[in-house]
Amino acid sequence: MKFTCFQKKLSDSIIIAQKAITPRTTLPILEGILMTTYKGVLKLVGTDLNLGIECFLEANIIEEGAVVVPSRIFGDIIRKMPNSMIEVEVDSNYRISIKTENSHFTIQGVKPDEYPELKYVEERDPIEIQQNLLKEMIQNTIFAVATDETRPILTGALFEVKEDNINIVCLDGYRLALKRGMVANNKNISVIIPGKTLSEVSRIIDNSDDKISITVDEKHVLFDMGYIRIVSRLLVGEFLNYTQIIPQEHKTRIRADIGTLYDAIERASLLAREGKNNLIKLTLKEDRLIINSNSEVGAAHEEVPITLEGNEMTIAFNSRYFMDILKAVGDEEVCIDFTTNVSPCVFRPEDGDNFTYLLLPVRTSV
Amino acid sequence: MSRILILDDNTINQIAAGEVVERPASIIKELVENSIDALCTSITIEIEDGGLRYIRVTDNGIGMSHGDALKSLERHATSKIVSSNDLNNIVTLGFRGEALASIAAVTKMEIITREKDSISGSQIINHGGDLVSNKEIGCPEGTTIIVRDLFFNVPARLKFVKSFRAETAHISRLVEKLILGNPKISFRYINNGRIVYYSPGDGQLKNSIFSVYGRDIIDHILPVHPIGDSRSISLSGFLGKPAIARKNRIGQSFFVNHRFIKSGLIEASIESAYKTYLTANLFPWVILNINIAPNKIDVNIHPAKTEIRFKDEKAVSEFIRQQIGSVLAGTPYIPALGKDSFKPHIGKNDKDQCDDMEEGYQVEAFSSISSEESITDDVTGQSADPKKEVGKAESPSKIFLEEEPTKAYIASPIEDPENGINRAKETEFELRDSYQKENATSHYKVIGRIFTTYIIVERDSECFLIDQHAAHERILFEKYKNMFSNQAIITQRLLPPIIVEVTHGEQLILNESMNLFQSLGFEIDSFGGRTYAIRGTPVVLGVSNPKAFFHGLLDDVDSFTQGSNYELMIEDIIRMSCKKAVKAGDILTNAEVYALLDALMEDRIPLTCPHGRPIMISLTKTELEKMFKRIQ
Ligand SMILES: Nc1ncnc2c1ncn2[C@@H]1O[C@H](COP(=O)(O)OP(=O)(O)OP(=O)(O)O)[C@@H](O)[C@H]1O
Ligand SMILES: [Mg+2]
Numbered sequence: 001m002k003f004t005c006f007q008k009k010l011s012d013s014i015i016i017a018q019k020a021i022t023p024r025t026t027l028p029i030l031e032g033i034l035m036t037t038y039k040g041v042l043k044l045v046g047t048d049l050n051l052g053i054e055c056f057l058e059a060n061i062i063e064e065g066a067v068v069v070p071s072r073i074f075g076d077i078i079r080k081m082p083n084s085m086i087e088v089e090v091d092s093n094y095r096i097s098i099k100t101e102n103s104h105f106t107i108q109g110v111k112p113d114e115y116p117e118l119k120y121v122e123e124r125d126p127i128e129i130q131q132n133l134l135k136e137m138i139q140n141t142i143f144a145v146a147t148d149e150t151r152p153i154l155t156g157a158l159f160e161v162k163e164d165n166i167n168i169v170c171l172d173g174y175r176l177a178l179k180r181g182m183v184a185n186n187k188n189i190s191v192i193i194p195g196k197t198l199s200e201v202s203r204i205i206d207n208s209d210d211k212i213s214i215t216v217d218e219k220h221v222l223f224d225m226g227y228i229r230i231v232s233r234l235l236v237g238e239f240l241n242y243t244q245i246i247p248q249e250h251k252t253r254i255r256a257d258i259g260t261l262y263d264a265i266e267r268a269s270l271l272a273r274e275g276k277n278n279l280i281k282l283t284l285k286e287d288r289l290i291i292n293s294n295s296e297v298g299a300a301h302e303e304v305p306i307t308l309e310g311n312e313m314t315i316a317f318n319s320r321y322f323m324d325i326l327k328a329v330g331d332e333e334v335c336i337d338f339t340t341n342v343s344p345c346v347f348r349p350e351d352g353d354n355f356t357y358l359l360l361p362v363r364t365s366v
Numbered sequence: 367m368s369r370i371l372i373l374d375d376n377t378i379n380q381i382a383a384g385e386v387v388e389r390p391a392s393i394i395k396e397l398v399e400n401s402i403d404a405l406c407t408s409i410t411i412e413i414e415d416g417g418l419r420y421i422r423v424t425d426n427g428i429g430m431s432h433g434d435a436l437k438s439l440e441r442h443a444t445s446k447i448v449s450s451n452d453l454n455n456i457v458t459l460g461f462r463g464e465a466l467a468s469i470a471a472v473t474k475m476e477i478i479t480r481e482k483d484s485i486s487g488s489q490i491i492n493h494g495g496d497l498v499s500n501k502e503i504g505c506p507e508g509t510t511i512i513v514r515d516l517f518f519n520v521p522a523r524l525k526f527v528k529s530f531r532a533e534t535a536h537i538s539r540l541v542e543k544l545i546l547g548n549p550k551i552s553f554r555y556i557n558n559g560r561i562v563y564y565s566p567g568d569g570q571l572k573n574s575i576f577s578v579y580g581r582d583i584i585d586h587i588l589p590v591h592p593i594g595d596s597r598s599i600s601l602s603g604f605l606g607k608p609a610i611a612r613k614n615r616i617g618q619s620f621f622v623n624h625r626f627i628k629s630g631l632i633e634a635s636i637e638s639a640y641k642t643y644l645t646a647n648l649f650p651w652v653i654l655n656i657n658i659a660p661n662k663i664d665v666n667i668h669p670a671k672t673e674i675r676f677k678d679e680k681a682v683s684e685f686i687r688q689q690i691g692s693v694l695a696g697t698p699y700i701p702a703l704g705k706d707s708f709k710p711h712i713g714k715n716d717k718d719q720c721d722d723m724e725e726g727y728q729v730e731a732f733s734s735i736s737s738e739e740s741i742t743d744d745v746t747g748q749s750a751d752p753k754k755e756v757g758k759a760e761s762p763s764k765i766f767l768e769e770e771p772t773k774a775y776i777a778s779p780i781e782d783p784e785n786g787i788n789r790a791k792e793t794e795f796e797l798r799d800s801y802q803k804e805n806a807t808s809h810y811k812v813i814g815r816i817f818t819t820y821i822i823v824e825r826d827s828e829c830f831l832i833d834q835h836a837a838h839e840r841i842l843f844e845k846y847k848n849m850f851s852n853q854a855i856i857t858q859r860l861l862p863p864i865i866v867e868v869t870h871g872e873q874l875i876l877n878e879s880m881n882l883f884q885s886l887g888f889e890i891d892s893f894g895g896r897t898y899a900i901r902g903t904p905v906v907l908g909v910s911n912p913k914a915f916f917h918g919l920l921d922d923v924d925s926f927t928q929g930s931n932y933e934l935m936i937e938d939i940i941r942m943s944c945k946k947a948v949k950a951g952d953i954l955t956n957a958e959v960y961a962l963l964d965a966l967m968e969d970r971i972p973l974t975c976p977h978g979r980p981i982m983i984s985l986t987k988t989e990l991e992k993m994f995k996r997i998q
Contacts (some may be wrong), residue, residue, distance in 0.1 A: 038890050150864060173860045236534040245861055276849060279856055296852060318858065344861055358860040362905060
C-alpha cells in the first residue's frame with residue numbers, strides 16, 4: 001500500500017483513533033491502529049473491543065492495501081513531522097516507510113488479517129443532535145458518573161430520548177446530574193452508555209452546531225459524524241428510576257449568584273482541604289448564606305447574599321461535590337431547594353428545566 | 367490394693383467426646399458428614415439456641431437397618447472401613463467409627479432411620495450413652511438425628527461453650543462451608559425456626575456461592591476451570607478478585623476430596639500466588655476444591671478430621687501456587703486500591719482537566735466488562751475466548767502497589783535527576799547527614815543511607831537500619847490519625863443506598879455491633895433477610911469507600927473476640943483511607959524526617975508501618991563483634 005497526505009490531517013486522525021486504544025493490552029494487535037485504503041480515502045481504526053473508533057481522511061492513494069501500525073510510535077513519528085506532505089509506503093512484509101522531504105523512517109507493521117472487525121450497527125432511524133449541544137450535555141453530567149465498581153451500572157450514563165427531549169443522567173450515589181436537551185426527533189430510547197465512551201465522544205466532537213447522528217441497537221451505540229464513527233458496547237442492566245429520587249417538594253429555596261457562591265466556597269474549601277475532609281457548613285439565614293469551614297490550620301467564614309424563601313437551616317456538604325455542580329450549572333443564577341439537613345438538595349435553573357442536580361449532604365457529629 | 371481400674375464405656379466415650387465434640391458446630395459437622403457418606407441429595411439442618419438445646423439433621427440417604435442403627439452408637443462401629451489397609455484409601459468423610467458414640471455420650475440423642483427397601487424404620491433414644499428406648503416406627507426414607515441438651519451430664523464442659531450468638535455464628539460458618547463444598551446436595555439451614563440458607567443442590571458451585579454470599583459476589587469471582595489430572599491431583603473452584611479480599615481468612619474455603627479442611631500449606635500456597643495482587647494485610651477470597659488420589663493423603667491425624675497430611679507437600683503446594691498464579695495472570699484485575707483517587711470533574715471551560723480523566727476511566731471501563739454479560743459481546747461482534755479478550759486491564763503489580771508518593775522524600779540525587787525541587791531538599795538532607803542529635807533523651811548520629819532505601823543511624827553501642835518507605839507510611843498514618851481524632855465524625859449520605867448482603871455469621875455480628883458502626887459514621891438499616899442498606903458512610907480524610915469500610919470493619923469486629931474495640935476499628939478505617947489520602951503534596955520535609963528519627967529513637971511510635979512491616983531493625987555492637995568473631 002502507498003499513499004501521500006498532509007501531516008496535520010494524518011496526525012489529527014491518529015490522535016482520534018488512539019482514544020479507543022488501551023495501553024498495555026494483553027492482546028498485542030490491539031496496541032495497533034488498523035490503516036486501510038478505502039474507496040479513495042484512508043481509514044484508521046482503533047479499538048479496545050469495548051469502544052471502537054473509525055476515522056476517515058483524505059489521502060492521495062497510490063496503491064491500495066492495509067496494515068496494522070504500532071499506534072504509539074507511529075503516532076509520535078507523524079506528530080513530530082513538519083506540516084507538509086508525507087509519503088507512506090508498506091511493503092509485502094508489512095515494513096512501513098514514512099518519508100518527508102528530509103526524513104525517512106522505517107518501522108515494522110503487522111499483518112491486518114487478525115485485527116478485529118468493528119461491530120456493524122445498521123444506521124436505521126438515527127437520532128440527530130447538534131454536536132455542541134451533545135458536548136455540553138456530556139461535559140455537564142459526566143463528572144457524576146460512578147468511578148468505582150460497587151455498582152457497575154452506575155459507571156455508565158443513562159441516555160434517554162423521549163419524543164423531542166434528550167436526557168443524560170449520571171449518578172454516583174453522592175450526587176445526580178441530569179441535563180435536558182431539545183431536538184426534533186420524536187423517538188423513545190433509553191440506554192446506558194459507558195462513562196468512558198461518552199467522555200471520549202465529548203472530546204472528539206466539535207463545538208459547532210453540525211449534526212451528529214446516534215444509532216442504538218440492543219447492545220451497541222454508534223455515533224456518526226461522517227468522517228468519524230464511534231461504536232461502543234452498551235452497559236446491560238437496569239438504571240435507577242431517577243425521577244423517583246428527585247424530591248418534588250422543598251421547605252427552603254434560595255437563589256444565589258453562581259460566581260459569587262462558587263468563589264466563596266472555593267475559598268472556604270482551602271481550609272477544608274487542609275483537614276482532608278472537604279467539609280463545609282452552610283447556614284441559611286435571612287438574606288445570607290454563611291459558609292464555615294475549619295481545620296487545624298484555622299477557620300474560614302464567608303458570607304454570600306441570597307434570597308431565601310422558607311425555613312432557615314444549617315446543612316453540611318463535601319465542598320468538592322458542591323463546586324462540581326456549580327461549575328456545571330453555568331447559568332448566572334441558580335435556585336437551590338432544601339428539605340432537611342440530611343436529605344438531598346436540588347439545584348434547578350431560575351426558569352425552565354434544562355438541568356437538575358441533586359446533592360446529598362453530609363452529617364457531622366458536632 | 368490395685369489402684370488401676372479399667373474405665374467403663376460411658377467414661378471412655380465422654381473422654382473421646384472431648385476430642386470430637388468441642389462445641390455444637392462439631393456435632394453438626396459429624397452428622398452432616400455422615401449424611402453425605404450416606405449418599406443423600408438433600409440435608410436439613412435445624413438448630414435452636416446456638417445448637418446447645420437442639421440440633422436436628424435430616425437426610426434422604428441410604429438409612430440404617432434396625433441392627434445397624436443400634437450398632438452405630440457403639441464405639442468403633444463403622445461401615446466405612448474394614449481393616450487398617452483401608453486407612454490408606456479413604457473415600458468417605460467418616461472412618462473412625464466414633465462420632466456418634468462420642469456425641470451420644472454427652473447429649474440426649476434420638477435416631478430415626480429407615481433403609482430404602484425396609485417397610486418400617488427405627489427410633490432409638492439414648493441419653494448420655496444409655497439406651498432409653500428402642501422401637502420400630504413408620505418414617506420417611508433416610509435418617510434424622512436429633513441431639514438435645516449438649517453436655518447435660520458434663521456441666522464442667524458447658525463452661526467452655528460461648529454465648530448462643532457465638533455458637534450460632536460458628537455453626538453458620540460451618541454450614542456455609544458445607545454448602546460450598548457440596549454443590550450436589552441441597553441444603554436447608556434453619557435457625558430458631560427461620561430459614562437462613564437454602565441451596566439448590568444442582569451441582570453448580572456458583573449457585574452454592576450465590577446461596578451463601580448473595581448475588582453481588584458473582585461479579586467479583588473468577589472460575590478455576592478444572593485443571594490437573596483427576597487421577598493424581600486436580601483443582602477447581604473460584605478465586606475472588608482483589609477487590610473482595612478480606613482482612614482475615616474468613617473468605618477462604620478449602621476442600622480436599624469434598625472434605626472441608628484447614629490447611630496452613632494451602633493457605634500459604636494460595637497467598638503466595640496472590641502476593642503481587644494484594645497488600646500485606648489482605649487475604650484473598652477463595653473457594654478451592656482439591657481432588658487428589660486418596661492414597662496421596664493421610665486423613666487420620668486428628669479426631670476432628672479437619673486436618674490432613676499431603677504425602678508430598680512440596681508438590682501439592684507448588685501445583686496450587688502455579689495453577690492459581692496462572693489463573694490470576696490470565697485475567698484482568700480490578701484495582702482494589704486507588705480507585706477513588708480519580709474523580710472526574712469537567713467544568714465548562716475546563717478542557718485541560720478532561721485529559722486527566724483518561725487514566726481513571728480506562729481502568730473503570732475495563733473493570734466493568736468483567737461481568738459476564740459483557741464479556742461475550744464486544745464491539746467487534748466476536749465472541750472470543752474470554753481469557754484473551756478481557757485481559758486488557760493494567761498490569762496488576764502497577765496498580766496495586768501505588769508506591770509513588772512514598773519515594774519522593776529523600777531520593778538520591780542520581781536517581782532522580784529531573785526533579786529540581788526535590789534536589790534542593792536533598793542537598794539539605796545530605797548536608798545534615800552527619801548531623802548529631804543531642805538532647806536529654808536521645809543521642810544519635812545519622813551515618814548515611816544505603817541502597818537508596820535504608821537510613822543507617824548509630825546510637826550508643828547500637829546501629830539501626832530504617833526503611834524509609836515504611837517509616838514514611840507510619841508518619842503519615844500517625845499524622846492522619848491525629849487529624850482524624852481532632853475532627854468530628856462525618857457521614858456522607860448516599861442515594862440510592864448501597865445494598866449489601868452478608869452471611870448469617872456476619873449478620874449476627876452486625877446486629878450486635880450496630881451501635882459501633884453508627885458511632886463510626888455509618889447509617890445502616892435492615893433491608894430484609896440478610897441484606898442491609900447503607901444510607902450513610904463515614905468520610906475519613908476525605909475518602910469514602912462504603913463497601914470496603916463496611917466489610918473491613920465487619921472483619922474487625924469478628925476478629926476482636928474479646929469484644930469490639932472502637933480504637934482498633936478507627937485505626938483500621940484510617941489505614942484503609944491512608945493510601946488514598948496521600949496526595950502529591952504530601953512529600954515529607956526534612957523536618958519530618960528528623961522528627962521521625964527522634965520519635966523512633968525515643969520509642970514514641972510503633973516500630974512497624976501500618977501494614978505491619980518493621981520500620982527499623984537494630985544491630986548491636988556485640989552482635990557485630992560476634993559476627994567478626996572478635997568475641998565468642
Ligand atoms: N445419616 C446416616 N445415614 C446412614 N448411616 C449412618 C448415618 N449416620 C451414621 N451412619 C452409620 O453409622 C456408622 C457410625 O457413624 P459414626 O459417625 O459414628 O462413624 P463413621 O462415620 O463411620 O466414622 P467417624 O467417627 O470418622 O465419623 C457409620 O459408619 C454409618 O454406617
Ligand atoms: Mg461419621
